[in-house]
Amino acid sequence: MKAVVIGCGRVGSGVAKGLAAGGWDVTAVDEDEDALIRLGPVWKGGFVVGHGMDSRVLERAGVADANAAVVSTDGDNTNIVIGQVLQKRYEIPCVVVRILDPARADFYARRGMRTVCPTETAISVLLETVLEAAPVPHEAA
Amino acid sequence: MYVVVAGGGKVGANSTRTLLEMGHEVTMIEQRSDRFAILEEEFGPVVMRGDATEISVLERAGIARPPELLLAVTGDDEDNLVISQIGKEGYGVPKAIARVNDPRNQTHFALLGITQTVCATTNILGLVEHEVPEHGLVRLLELQREGLDIVEVQIEGGSPAVGTRVAGLRLPEGSRLISVFRHGRTELVEPGTVMRPGDQVLAVVTDDAAPALRKTLLGAAKG
Numbered sequence: 001m002k003a004v005v006i007g008c009g010r011v012g013s014g015v016a017k018g019l020a021a022g023g024w025d026v027t028a029v030d031e032d033e034d035a036l037i038r039l040g041p042v043w044k045g046g047f048v049v050g051h052g053m054d055s056r057v058l059e060r061a062g063v064a065d066a067n068a069a070v071v072s073t074d075g076d077n078t079n080i081v082i083g084q085v086l087q088k089r090y091e092i093p094c095v096v097v098r099i100l101d102p103a104r105a106d107f108y109a110r111r112g113m114r115t116v117c118p119t120e121t122a123i124s125v126l127l128e129t130v131l132e133a134a135p136v137p138h139e140a141a
Numbered sequence: 142m143y144v145v146v147a148g149g150g151k152v153g154a155n156s157t158r159t160l161l162e163m164g165h166e167v168t169m170i171e172q173r174s175d176r177f178a179i180l181e182e183e184f185g186p187v188v189m190r191g192d193a194t195e196i197s198v199l200e201r202a203g204i205a206r207p208p209e210l211l212l213a214v215t216g217d218d219e220d221n222l223v224i225s226q227i228g229k230e231g232y233g234v235p236k237a238i239a240r241v242n243d244p245r246n247q248t249h250f251a252l253l254g255i256t257q258t259v260c261a262t263t264n265i266l267g268l269v270e271h272e273v274p275e276h277g278l279v280r281l282l283e284l285q286r287e288g289l290d291i292v293e294v295q296i297e298g299g300s301p302a303v304g305t306r307v308a309g310l311r312l313p314e315g316s317r318l319i320s321v322f323r324h325g326r327t328e329l330v331e332p333g334t335v336m337r338p339g340d341q342v343l344a345v346v347t348d349d350a351a352p353a354l355r356k357t358l359l360g361a362a363k364g
Binding site: 053054055075076077078080081084085088089101103104107111 | 194195196197217218219220222223227230231245246248249252253
């Protein structure tokens, strides 16, 4: 199985390494060539330097025959656009898009995009943790 | 009519000024505080500060009314795409016009359903092409939704099409010749029309067929 990860920051590189460890053939894309360092000293997957809005960069990363894509650059709108390009033009069956703004994540999720909103996740995990740790009598699940 | 203008740069500010002069109601959204301060001096309550890609900001600008027209004219193509999509798909804005800053992103706009776009670079290059007739096909009009171009071709003496009836030309699939301008007159192209040197031919062609049409009418591409 082949995966492309667009945006190789903390999140993207972590996902890329996780997929590679799971036996996937992974290619990461980032504008900054130094992002390769985040993939560790023994990265056996692919790495393409360039912007994910550039179709030639996407094609060099092998989007044409990818089974899955993760879009996790640091820009919500960039991710939204690239995600749709990967879905509509390259017909990648599984495209997951990171969107920090909960309102936009919800808007595009309702339109059929697989979105992940770390802000929502952080809020719920933080809330849960505080409520569990708080010294108030609390019925444990 | 009511118009929301996303982006208060040169394009947004000038569009807003003109629309107001024409008597339209406008809300302009600008994110940068320095630019907002200058705009507010001129436009007062017409300009609003915020990130126009945020749904709450668009709602404060009245996107839910909805406006008859939405202009997405920030300096960022991804932002313009998202603003147009939220307006059209989320709030039923009937008409959204988006600015394309980098012509390489043009195909993304069409793919994502934003067919009405303006790209200054492409317009300028179109003018350059028109001034340089050796260039081959001069694009006069781009019909984005249809994926067609109306192009003009100048037939030269050495062109392989000279002396041939149109019916006998091997025109590529996805192309039709419309008219020929010669001796100061325009004639519609018929199967029996014969190409002559100096003819200015109008054709309609799909993007894919354009190179083949050029080759049929002009021979191998120059440079």
